[in-house]
Structure formats: C-alpha cells, structure tokens
Amino acid sequence: MTAITIDRVARAFGTVRAIDEVSLEVRDGEFFTLLGPSGCGKTTLLRMVAGFCDLDRGRILFGGRRIDTLPPHRRNTGMVFQNYAVFPNLTVGGNVAYGLKARKVAAAEIERRVSRALKLVHLDGYGERWPHQLSGGQLQRVAIARSLVIEPEVLLLDEPLSNLDAKLRVEMRAEIRQLQQELRITAIYVTHDQEEALAISDRIAVMQGGRIEQMDAPETIYRTPATPFVAEFMGTTNLLTGAVAGIDRDLVRIRVGGQEFVARSAAGAPSGGLITFSLRPETLRLLAAGAAPPPGWASLTATVQRVEFLGVLTRFDLRLADGAVLRAASLDLLPDGLAAGRPVAAAYDPARVTVFRAP
Ligand SMILES: Nc1ncnc2c1ncn2[C@@H]1O[C@H](COP(=O)(O)OP(=O)(O)OP(=O)(O)O)[C@@H](O)[C@H]1O
Ligand SMILES: [Mg+2]
Structure with missing residues (x-):
C-alpha cells in the first residue's frame, strides 16, 4: 500500500492551463476519484502520476519517495487507459503477459502470474482466446488484469x-471496487460520471479548469457542495440567487422573485445583499395544496407544470407565482390528483438548503 502526494503540480499546453497548481493527498489503500467535465484536466493529472506527462512545476511522491523524476516503468503503477487499448494481435494471455515480458520476468513466473491475474478478473481459462472473441466487459477485464x-x-x-x-x-x-478492496491497492480513478464517482469512491476531487473545486467523501460532496459548480455538476439541483430578507438565529430568509426561501446556515450568511443557494429536487416533498409542512420545514406554493414518470422516480417542474420553475423529484407518496395544472405545496427542510458565500 502506498500514499500518494501531489504537491503544487502544474502543466500548461500552450496557453491552456491543463493542471493549475493542484495539491492533494491520496491515502494508503484509498479509492480516490478525479471527477469533472471534459477537458478539466483529469487525464493530464493521471498521466503525470503514471509518468506519461511531464510536470512544469511541483512534485509527486509515493509514500514519501519522490517519483515524478523517474521514468514510467520505474514508478510501479498499473494504468488502464481511457479506450482500453487491448492489443488485437495478441491473445488474452499475451496481452496480460506483455508488461512482465517487457520487465524480463522468467517464463514460468509469467505463466503463474498471468493465470492468477486472469482468475482475479474472472477470466480463468480465457488465456488462449483472441480479443475479437470477447465482449466489451471481458475486454475491459483483460485491460485491468x-x-x-x-x-x-x-x-x-x-x-x-x-x-x-x-x-x-x-x-x-x-x-473494480471489490477488486481494489481485496488487493488493498491505492487507486486513482477518473470519470466524468457523477453517479459512478459517488458509487465507488472513498473520496472524490471535483475538478474544473485544471483546478480542484472540492475534495471530500461522496456524501459530503453531494449534501454540502462547496461551490455552485459542484452543486450543479453532482446531479441535478435548483440553483437560485436572491436577496437576504432577514436572519433569525441560524435561519436565513432569502427572497427570490415573489417567493421567500428559508435556509439553515450554521456558518452564518451575510446580513444583506445577494446570495446563491442550492435546493436539490429530491429534498422537495410534494403535499396537497394548503397542507401543513412537517414541523420545522418551510413550504412553497406552486403549480405543477410538467410531470415526467421515470419508473423509479417521478420528476416535476413546479411553477412558482412569479413564473420561476423549480425542479422536484419524488419516489412515491404523491398526493392524490397530482397532475399538470394542479396547485401543490412543496415542503423542504431548511437544513437541506446549501448556501454559498458569493452569488
Ligand atoms: N498533449 C496535449 N497537447 C495540447 N493540449 C492538451 C494535451 N493534452 C491535453 N490537452 C488539453 O489540456 C486540457 C485537459 O485535457 P485532459 O485530457 O486532461 O482532460 P480530461 O479531463 O481528461 O477530459 P475528457 O473527460 O474529455 O477525457 C484540455 O483543454 C486539452 O485540450
Ligand atoms: Mg480524459
């Protein structure tokens, strides 16, 4: 097991700052994910760790040993590439043996290790097959083996x-997650799929424009995004900006158009001016119009504009009095007669509203 330190690393391509002063620590045995939109620098950062991309500045260490000055084959990393690049002219066994042959490992040892690696990824007995005889999932396992x-x-x-x-x-x-746990290997995983990141990571770094926006456990990133970008990138949200109308202990009242929203913000919000906040669709609970919200909750009146039944959940567009549209989502327990054009109350717990410092 190995901890990874990435220390103020930077890399530009011409005028593009692909990686702009990134620092992070991956713990021993951790499953760490780099998440972000296309072009944010995920592959570049991973290639820097593997040794396929030079650093302009900064250092990378494995367990306290500096490795960014070493050639790729001396860093002891295994890499699975973006388009898994299994060699079509080698058998499955030949593909898996490739790195060992390059390292001049003895033939008997190669055979033993290839067969063990194929077993790990549930491909025992596939060594003699050719890549074109495998499914996409099996090819992916070959790349991992x-x-x-x-x-x-x-x-x-x-x-x-x-x-x-x-x-x-x-x-x-x-x-992949199970294999990583079994082998207790430190892993950095790149994806632009937020659900995938949430599902398998110990921690996630959300990247944008060559920088890290937030680095936290999946629940924290989803529940308390640090910036509006993270709130929107991690799933779906209602991102609203309004004027602070008043503060009552840890509750902030925010006026948006004709509606007042309430947020619980222990950190304290500014006493005036504009603030931006995020309210996730699934935190809105739809009740019959006029029904009282649960104790401590706030409520909005709205008209159902659109209903989209998606099987596991139903999505709603709710139109507020001033015409603004809020997205809501619900697993079940909808009030009777809820349909487009009908009035509805949307209740929410003010603690589930995330307030951001600046608009
Ligand atoms: N070899 C290169 N030469 C010039 N520009 C590059 C090079 N490699 C990456 N870039 C640029 O650096 C930025 C980051 O690219 P990178 O491949 O790291 O993004 P990514 O987050 O992996 O995106 P994707 O999700 O599309 O794979 C992009 O603007 C890209 O065009
Ligand atoms: Mg990439």
Missing part, C-alpha cells in the same frame, strides 16, 4: 468503463 499483473503499488484507471453499455458499467464498477 494487464495493469494488475505487474503487482503495482498504485492503480490508475482513466474512464475504464466509458466504452461499455449502462448496465455493464454498473456491474463492472462494483467489480
């Missing part, structure tokens, strides 16, 4: 599931 066979200290995975269909992605992400 190939990265694990060298017994790396650190496993680096760059969108390893992006070529798979949705159902297989969900299966494979659980397998």
Whole structure:
C-alpha cells in the first residue's frame, strides 16, 4: 500500500492551463476519484502520476519517495487507459503477459502470474482466446488484469468503463471496487460520471479548469457542495440567487422573485445583499395544496407544470407565482390528483438548503 502526494503540480499546453497548481493527498489503500467535465484536466493529472506527462512545476511522491523524476516503468503503477487499448494481435494471455515480458520476468513466473491475474478478473481459462472473441466487459477485464499483473503499488484507471453499455458499467464498477478492496491497492480513478464517482469512491476531487473545486467523501460532496459548480455538476439541483430578507438565529430568509426561501446556515450568511443557494429536487416533498409542512420545514406554493414518470422516480417542474420553475423529484407518496395544472405545496427542510458565500 502506498500514499500518494501531489504537491503544487502544474502543466500548461500552450496557453491552456491543463493542471493549475493542484495539491492533494491520496491515502494508503484509498479509492480516490478525479471527477469533472471534459477537458478539466483529469487525464493530464493521471498521466503525470503514471509518468506519461511531464510536470512544469511541483512534485509527486509515493509514500514519501519522490517519483515524478523517474521514468514510467520505474514508478510501479498499473494504468488502464481511457479506450482500453487491448492489443488485437495478441491473445488474452499475451496481452496480460506483455508488461512482465517487457520487465524480463522468467517464463514460468509469467505463466503463474498471468493465470492468477486472469482468475482475479474472472477470466480463468480465457488465456488462449483472441480479443475479437470477447465482449466489451471481458475486454475491459483483460485491460485491468494487464495493469494488475505487474503487482503495482498504485492503480490508475482513466474512464475504464466509458466504452461499455449502462448496465455493464454498473456491474463492472462494483467489480473494480471489490477488486481494489481485496488487493488493498491505492487507486486513482477518473470519470466524468457523477453517479459512478459517488458509487465507488472513498473520496472524490471535483475538478474544473485544471483546478480542484472540492475534495471530500461522496456524501459530503453531494449534501454540502462547496461551490455552485459542484452543486450543479453532482446531479441535478435548483440553483437560485436572491436577496437576504432577514436572519433569525441560524435561519436565513432569502427572497427570490415573489417567493421567500428559508435556509439553515450554521456558518452564518451575510446580513444583506445577494446570495446563491442550492435546493436539490429530491429534498422537495410534494403535499396537497394548503397542507401543513412537517414541523420545522418551510413550504412553497406552486403549480405543477410538467410531470415526467421515470419508473423509479417521478420528476416535476413546479411553477412558482412569479413564473420561476423549480425542479422536484419524488419516489412515491404523491398526493392524490397530482397532475399538470394542479396547485401543490412543496415542503423542504431548511437544513437541506446549501448556501454559498458569493452569488
Ligand atoms: N498533449 C496535449 N497537447 C495540447 N493540449 C492538451 C494535451 N493534452 C491535453 N490537452 C488539453 O489540456 C486540457 C485537459 O485535457 P485532459 O485530457 O486532461 O482532460 P480530461 O479531463 O481528461 O477530459 P475528457 O473527460 O474529455 O477525457 C484540455 O483543454 C486539452 O485540450
Ligand atoms: Mg480524459
């Protein structure tokens, strides 16, 4: 097991600051995810750790040892690439053996380790097959076996599931997580899929424009996003800006158009001016118009504008008196007769509203 220190690392391509002074610590045995939109620098940062991309500034250490000055093959990392790049002209066994042959490992040892790696990814007996005879999920496992066979200290995975269909992605992400836990290997995982990141990570760094916006456990990132960008990127939210209308102990009243929202903000909000806040759709509970909200909750009156039944949940667009639209989502327990055009009350717990410092 190995902790990874990334210390004030930077890299520019021409005028693009692909990585702009990033510092982070990945703990021993941690499953750490870099999450962010296309072009935010995820692959660049991962390649810096692997040794395929030079640093302009900064240092990278594995367990206190500086490694950014070493060539890739001396860093002891296993990497699964964005488009898994299994060699089509080698058998499954040949693909997995590749890194060991390059390292001049003895033939008998290669055979033993390849067979163990294939077993780990549930491909025992597939050594003689050719890549074109495998499914997407199996190819993905070959790529993972190939990265694990060298017994790396650190496993680096760059969108390893992006070529798979949705159902297989969900299966494979659980397998990758389980394998990482079994091997107790430190892993950095790159994805732009927020659900995938939430599902498998110990911690997530949300990146934008070559910088880290927030670094926290999945629940914290989702429940208390640090910035409006993180709130919007992690799922769906209602991002609203309004004027502070008053503060009553830890409750802030915020006026948006004709409506007043209430947020609980222990950190204290500014006593005046504009603030931006996030209210997730699933925190709104829909009640019959006029019904009292649960104790301590706030409530809005709205008209249902649109209902979208998605099976596991139902989404709603709610129109407020001033025409603004709020998104709501519900698993079940909808009031009778709830349909487009009908009035409704939307209740929420002010503690579930996230207030941001500046608009
Ligand atoms: N070799 C390169 N030459 C020039 N620009 C590059 C190079 N590699 C990356 N970039 C630029 O650096 C930025 C970060 O790219 P990077 O590949 O790290 O993004 P990413 O977060 O992995 O995106 P994606 O989700 O699309 O894979 C982008 O603006 C990209 O165009
Ligand atoms: Mg990438």
